[in-house]
Each structure stands twice: as structure tokens, then as C-alpha cells.
Amino acid sequence: MKTERKEILKRTLLIFPVLIAVIGVGAMVRSRKGPEKLPLKETARQVRVITTRATDVVPRAIGYGYVEPGQVWQVVPEVSGKIIEVSPNFKKGSFVKKGDVLVRIDPNTYRLTVRQTEASVGNIQARLTELNRKEKNYQSSLEIEEKLLDLKKKELKRNQRALRSHSISDSTYDQAQMNYQTQLTRAQDIENALRLIPTTRKALEADLEQYRAKLEEARLDLRRTEIIVPFDCRITETSAEIGQYAPAGQSVATADGTATAEINTRIPMGKMAPLLRAVGGKPIRAGSEQTDQLRMDKIKQLFGLKVRVRLKAGSLEADWNADFARGDATIDAQTRTLGMIVVVENPYDQIIVGVRPPLVRNMFCEVEISGRPISQKVVIPRSAFHDGYVYVADSAHRLKRKPVTTDFAQTDFYVVREGLAPDEQLVVSDLIPAIEGMLLAPIEDKALSDRLMAQADGRSDIR
Structure with missing residues (x-):
């Protein structure tokens, strides 16, 4: 009996805690309250924005090329x-x-040639002098011979009269006639010699000119040593x-000359168009009175082009002011780029040891060409442009999608033609997903805005 009582007591002690637990759980369930119902609340998405501003945009084009001496x-x-x-x-x-x-x-061989040619020139000059003297002598002799011929002619006439009156013999007359003919021949010989002198003089003068030319050539060769x-x-x-x-x-x-250094840089036509689009706000048209201004020597002044050359080699960065020299005559068939030749004057005079090296052959440089500012344009970062659309935050801080047309692009930004006005809140964060009408918590990115304005108006570099 005692053993049975012990067993009953053990079972009772085991069941009692279980009953207490069940009663406690039931009480807790009955006393539990239902879930609290809260009102629905929209969460604002935090985004970076910039306030759009209009500014004078300096169009710029970046190209690269190798340095060549001028x-x-x-x-x-x-x-x-x-x-x-x-x-x-x-x-x-x-x-x-x-x-x-x-x-x-x-120079010894060429000195000898000069001396030989000088001797030849001297020889011909002496022959000309001799010819001039001979001409004078012939003229004097001819005067004498002509006087003697006149006397012989008078003597012959006297003998002719004497022969008709039989005062002289035939042999005497024949002798007088022979003397006349002899004197006539001597005078004619001198006249013939005088007639040949001009031809001889011309030949000697031609030889003199030839030897003088040879002498000049010989002296030139001597100088060329x-x-x-x-x-x-x-x-x-x-x-x-x-x-x-x-x-x-x-x-x-x-x-290589040290006076100038040239860089032939290749720039896409689309990048050059904003630099060359207008003069004084008026486009240049073929056939207009301004067409003659398109000569290469006037393009720089006409379009207000400014050029900057930069070198980057490791930690070394240097730059130079340059001038637009000329444009290439052809377009590259493969890259469709236009060659622009720019010139840096006196690059060796601009050396700063450890800071700015000389521009030497085959140095690879960046070339930036800038034009006249384009008045009051809105610019936006490239990252904010999405296939023809931008996102803005409206006055209620709601996301709005706006179509935008761009004028042209620079390295880091677009210039807006239409679709976006100043003082709008442009979203520059990358929204994924971007749902129109979603609530935004805009945060002004002043650093990006200032950097964008500095790039647009030319106060900082573009990359």
C-alpha cells in the first residue's frame, strides 16, 4: 500500500506544474492586446540636387598630338x-x-679654282684691251692709207693724160696703175680688219661673262666650304x-629650330563646331562679304581662338600659351577628325627647371582650344542627362521627368538648348528606380555646382 501511495504522489507532483503552466498561458492569451494600427506615412528619398544657373559658356575642344619643331x-x-x-x-x-x-x-681645291678662273678673266680682259688698242691703230693707219690712196689716184690720172699725149711710155703708166691698186688693197685690208673687230669684241665679251660667272660660282663654292x-x-x-x-x-x-614648337592635334569636327559657329552672333555663309575673312591668318582673330598646351608626365604637369597657326587641308578618313596646328613661341625661353621643361620633338601633349563665350546658357552635368530627359525636384519635392534638348557637349557637361530654365532643382543622384512623383529629400551639392560653373565659364580645366 505504501508503495502505491508513493507512486500516486509522484504522478501528482509531475502533473501539477504542467497544469499551472497551462493555466498561466491561457491567462496570458486572454489578456493579450491586438496589433496596433498606425497611419500610413510616405518615406522621402534623399537625393543630391543643384540649382540650375545660366552662365556665359566658353566652348572648348580638347585634342592630343606630338610636338614637332617649327x-x-x-x-x-x-x-x-x-x-x-x-x-x-x-x-x-x-x-x-x-x-x-x-x-x-x-677649301684649298676651291681656292685654286678661284685663282684659275680669275686668271682666265684677266686674260680675256687683256685681250679686250689689246683689241681696243688695235682698233685705234687700224683707224689711224686707215687714215694714212686713205691719204696715200688719194695721192696714188691723182698720180694715175696724170699718167693717163700723159699717156694720151704720148708723153710717157706704156710701162710707166702700167707701173702707176699697179701702185694705185696696191695702195687700194692695203686700205681695204685695214677696213676689213676694222669690220671684224666688233665681232671679235663680242666673242671676247661673251667669254668674259662666262668666266666671270665661273668665277662667281667658284667663289660661291669656296664660301660653301x-x-x-x-x-x-x-x-x-x-x-x-x-x-x-x-x-x-x-x-x-x-x-631642330628653337624659335617655335608645333603640335598637330586631331579634333573631332563636332567639337570644333561650337568654336567656329558665328562671328558677332551672325553665321558666315558662303558667298557673303565676310568670306575673305576665312583666310588662315585671320581665323584666330575672327573667332577669338585661344590655345593652351599641357604636358602630363607622371607627377610633372606643365602648360604653355600657344597660337593657332593653321588648319589641316583634309579630314582624316578613319577618325573623321580635323587637324589643327598650334604653335608655341620661344619654348626654350620659358623653361623653369623642375617645373616646365622645353618642348622637344615627339613630346605627347594635350591641346585645348577655346572660342568666344556663348552668352547665358544653362549647363548640366553629363551624369544628370538620361537619353533626352533630366529629373528635377518640383516645388513640392516630387520627382519630375523633363525632356531636354542639348546644344553641344563638353567633356563633363552638356549645354542646354531648351527644356530647362534657370533656378530649377536638377537631380544629380543616380536614382534606381526613378519613379515620377516620388517624394524627395533634396540636398544641395554646392561643390558640384561651383565646379560645373567654373568649367563652363573657362575658369577651370575640362576633362
Whole structure:
């Protein structure tokens, strides 16, 4: 009996806690309140915005190209000979000045040629002098012979009268006639010699001119034995030494001029159009009175073009002011770009050690060409333009989608033609998804706005 009581007691003790738990859970369920119903509330999406502003836009185009010297001198001897002397600066990388003697070729052969030709000229001049004297002598002799001929003629006439009166013999008359003919022949010989003198003189004068030309050529060849530097330049290559024979027409060195550096940059036609669209607000049309202004030497002033050349090489950044020189005559068939040649004047005078190096051949540079400002245009960042539309926040901070037409694009922004006015809140955040009418919490991005204005009006670089 005691054992049964113990078992009953154990079971009772096990069931009692379970009953208490069930009663407690039931009480909690009955006392539980239903879910609290809250009113619906729209969450605003936080976005960055800028306030659109109108500004004078400076159209700019960026291109790239390699530096070439404005002048290149191929040092080519015009006469052959052995090199007997070179300038101390006849070395790659050295600078030489205009008028310096760079190379001297052995002049002895050319001096001898000059002397020989001078002797030939002197010989012909002496022969001309002799001919002039001979002409004077012939003229004097002719006067004498003509007087003697007149006397012989009078004597012959007297003998003719005497012969008719039988005062002289036939042989005496024949002798008088022979004397007359002899004197006539002598006078005619002198006249013939005088007639030949002008022809002889012309021949000698022609020979004199020929030898004078040879003398001038010989003297020119003698001067050519000294190769003179034609302009300030820098030696870029040498291929001759003292004692080496230099044949005429074969290059012995190359030098680049230091006065100017040129960059031939390629720019897409679409980028150049905003720079060249108008003069004084009026387009230039073919056949107008202004067509003659399109000469290359006036384009810079006509369109107000300004050029800046930049070099970026690692941590080194340098820039130069440049001038628009000319445009290429053709369009590149593959890239459809227009070649623009710009010039930097006196690049070696602008060297700043460690800051601005000289512009040398094959240096790769960026070229920025800017035109006259276009008055009061709204600009927007490229990231805010979505296939012909932009997003703005209206006065109720709701997202609105607006169609926009652009005029032209620069590297980081578009210039708006129509569809967007100043003082609108332009959304510059990338909204995904962008649902028209959604509530926005706009935050003004002043840094982006200031950077955009600085790029548009030309106060900062465009990239």
C-alpha cells in the first residue's frame, strides 16, 4: 500500500506544474492586446540636387598630338671635300646660334679654282684691251692709207693724160696703175680688219661673262666650304667627324629650330563646331562679304581662338600659351577628325627647371582650344542627362521627368538648348528606380555646382 501511495504522489507532483503552466498561458492569451494600427506615412528619398544657373559658356575642344619643331635643318654640304674643322657644339643635344660656323670643308681645291678662273678673266680682259688698242691703230693707219690712196689716184690720172699725149711710155703708166691698186688693197685690208673687230669684241665679251660667272660660282663654292647655321637651333643628330670625306648632297647632321614648337592635334569636327559657329552672333555663309575673312591668318582673330598646351608626365604637369597657326587641308578618313596646328613661341625661353621643361620633338601633349563665350546658357552635368530627359525636384519635392534638348557637349557637361530654365532643382543622384512623383529629400551639392560653373565659364580645366 505504501508503495502505491508513493507512486500516486509522484504522478501528482509531475502533473501539477504542467497544469499551472497551462493555466498561466491561457491567462496570458486572454489578456493579450491586438496589433496596433498606425497611419500610413510616405518615406522621402534623399537625393543630391543643384540649382540650375545660366552662365556665359566658353566652348572648348580638347585634342592630343606630338610636338614637332617649327623649323628643321638638314645639314647637307653643297660641295664635296674633307672635313677639316667642326664647331665645339657639333654634338647631339648642343645648341648653336645663327651665323656660327658649324662645319668647315677643306677649301684649298676651291681656292685654286678661284685663282684659275680669275686668271682666265684677266686674260680675256687683256685681250679686250689689246683689241681696243688695235682698233685705234687700224683707224689711224686707215687714215694714212686713205691719204696715200688719194695721192696714188691723182698720180694715175696724170699718167693717163700723159699717156694720151704720148708723153710717157706704156710701162710707166702700167707701173702707176699697179701702185694705185696696191695702195687700194692695203686700205681695204685695214677696213676689213676694222669690220671684224666688233665681232671679235663680242666673242671676247661673251667669254668674259662666262668666266666671270665661273668665277662667281667658284667663289660661291669656296664660301660653301663653311657651313653656316641659318637660325638658332639644337643639334639632334650628327654623322660626320673631322677627317671624314663629305660628299655634296649627303646629310652630315640634323638640327631642330628653337624659335617655335608645333603640335598637330586631331579634333573631332563636332567639337570644333561650337568654336567656329558665328562671328558677332551672325553665321558666315558662303558667298557673303565676310568670306575673305576665312583666310588662315585671320581665323584666330575672327573667332577669338585661344590655345593652351599641357604636358602630363607622371607627377610633372606643365602648360604653355600657344597660337593657332593653321588648319589641316583634309579630314582624316578613319577618325573623321580635323587637324589643327598650334604653335608655341620661344619654348626654350620659358623653361623653369623642375617645373616646365622645353618642348622637344615627339613630346605627347594635350591641346585645348577655346572660342568666344556663348552668352547665358544653362549647363548640366553629363551624369544628370538620361537619353533626352533630366529629373528635377518640383516645388513640392516630387520627382519630375523633363525632356531636354542639348546644344553641344563638353567633356563633363552638356549645354542646354531648351527644356530647362534657370533656378530649377536638377537631380544629380543616380536614382534606381526613378519613379515620377516620388517624394524627395533634396540636398544641395554646392561643390558640384561651383565646379560645373567654373568649367563652363573657362575658369577651370575640362576633362
